[in-house]
Amino acid sequence: MNSAEQSIPVITIDGPSGAGKGSVAQSLARQLGFHLLDSGAIYRAAAVHALNCQADIEDQNAVLATFETFRPRFEPGNSDIGVQVWLDEKNITNDLRNEETASVASKIASLQAVRQALLGSQRDFQRPPGLIADGRDMGTVVFPDAKLKIFLTASAEERARRRSKQLKEKGITTTMQRLTQEIQERDTRDMTRSHAPMVAADDAITIDSSTLSIEQVVSKILGEFE
Ligand code: DC
Numbered sequence: 527m528n529s530a531e532q533s534i535p536v537i538t539i540d541g542p543s544g545a546g547k548g549s550v551a552q553s554l555a556r557q558l559g560f561h562l563l564d565s566g567a568i569y570r571a572a573a574v575h576a577l578n579c580q581a582d583i584e585d586q587n588a589v590l591a592t593f594e595t596f597r598p599r600f601e602p603g604n605s606d607i608g609v610q611v612w613l614d615e616k617n618i619t620n621d622l623r624n625e626e627t628a629s630v631a632s633k634i635a636s637l638q639a640v641r642q643a644l645l646g647s648q649r650d651f652q653r654p655p656g657l658i659a660d661g662r663d664m665g666t667v668v669f670p671d672a673k674l675k676i677f678l679t680a681s682a683e684e685r686a687r688r689r690s691k692q693l694k695e696k697g698i699t700t701t702m703q704r705l706t707q708e709i710q711e712r713d714t715r716d717m718t719r720s721h722a723p724m725v726a727a728d729d730a731i732t733i734d735s736s737t738l739s740i741e742q743v744v745s746k747i748l749g750e751f752e
Contacts, residue, residue, distance in 0.1 A: 535560075535656040536671075537751060538664035541678035542713050542724065543628075544685025546735045546743060550678065551660035552608065553744045558658070558751075562602070563651040564609060565661035565668070566631070568644055570622040571598040571611055573630035578613070583630055586637045593643050625708070632712050635662075636719040662716055665727035674751050677726035678743065680736040682709050 537554060539547045548564065555562040575596050581588040599612040611619050621627060634640050641663075648668050651657055659668065665675035680688075686705040693700060716724040726732055731750060735743050 534652050534654055535673040536652060536659055536664075536669045537657070537674045537676065537747065538659045538661075538669050538672045538727075538730075539676045539678055539747075540660075540662055540664050540666070540724065540726065540730070541676075542680075542685065542709075542716070544688050544709060545678040545680045546688075546740055547660045547678050549740045550735075550743050550747070551658045552603075553740060554747060555658045557744070557748070558656060560656040560658050561651055561653055562609065563648060563657060563659040563661075563664075564600075565644075565648055565659065565664065567600070567609065567611055567622055568598065568648065569631040569635045570627050571613060571618065572596060572640070572644065573627050573634055574618050574621050575613055576634060577626075577630060583633055586639055589634050589637060590639050590643065593640075628712070632715050636715060636721065638721040641667075641722055662724040663722040665730050666725065667722045670727075674747070675727045675730035676747055676750075677730040677732045679732065679734050681734075682706055682713070684736045685709055 539551050541547055543566070551562055551564070554560070572593070576583060576589050576592045579592040579595070581592050583589065597614065601610040601612070603609045610617060611622060645668065648659075651659065652669070659672070661668070665672055665677070683706060686702055686709055689705055689709070690700065690702060733743055733746060
């Protein structure tokens with residue numbers, strides 16, 4: 527990283543899914559006028575692309591080969607719609623959120639070569655006036671010199687409750703027991719993988735959002751940033 531990039535402030539927000547990272551990161555980016563990196567969306571887009579290419583997801587070389595034709599395009603959202611993601615000429619924003627994509631993304635995210643291949647495109651998001659980077663290893667691996675590092679968590683039950691609410695709004699019903707189990711399985715895979723596991727950076731501030739609103743979390747982070 528050169529010194530010009532080092533002077534562009536980055537706030538990293540890492541933690542498990544359902545902790546509220548996405549909403550918090552969007553709100554911070556809007557209030558500070560910063561760029562936004564949703565790194566999970568990059569892993570999800572890579573998963574959609576690997577599935578489209580019918581690659582064997584367990585085979586690191588087969589997944590890597592799909593990167594030669596992986597050209598995702600991210601369009602910043604606005605107050606009505608979130609970030610839009612395109613693969614070639616197709617808008618895949620809705621495909622990113624389904625459970626199959628989430629599960630394949632989690633699997634390919636455990637492959638070291640995949641993580642290495644996606645490093646540069648994530649670091650390219652660091653542009654003036656600043657960046658909010660949302661993910662699992664933003665503070666530990668991708669932006670180790672970030673100005674402020676947050677590790678945002680919430681209990682598995684609370685995260686399952688939030689996910690169930692989101693799914694209900696989309697007309698999808700599932701049991702809380704199944705959701706909690708899926709969340710715990712994904713957490714275990716993300717936390718125990720040998721490459722860039724989901725852990726708080728030594729210099730991160732941990733915030734538990736179980737009993738906090740998005741606004742309360744955002745104002746805590748802004749307080750730490752100023
Ligand atoms: O945040 P998300 O649910 O959209 O992430 C999708 C998957 O990608 C999830 O299993 C964790 C993985 N991921 C990762 O390993 N590193 C990141 N920086 C972001 C996401």
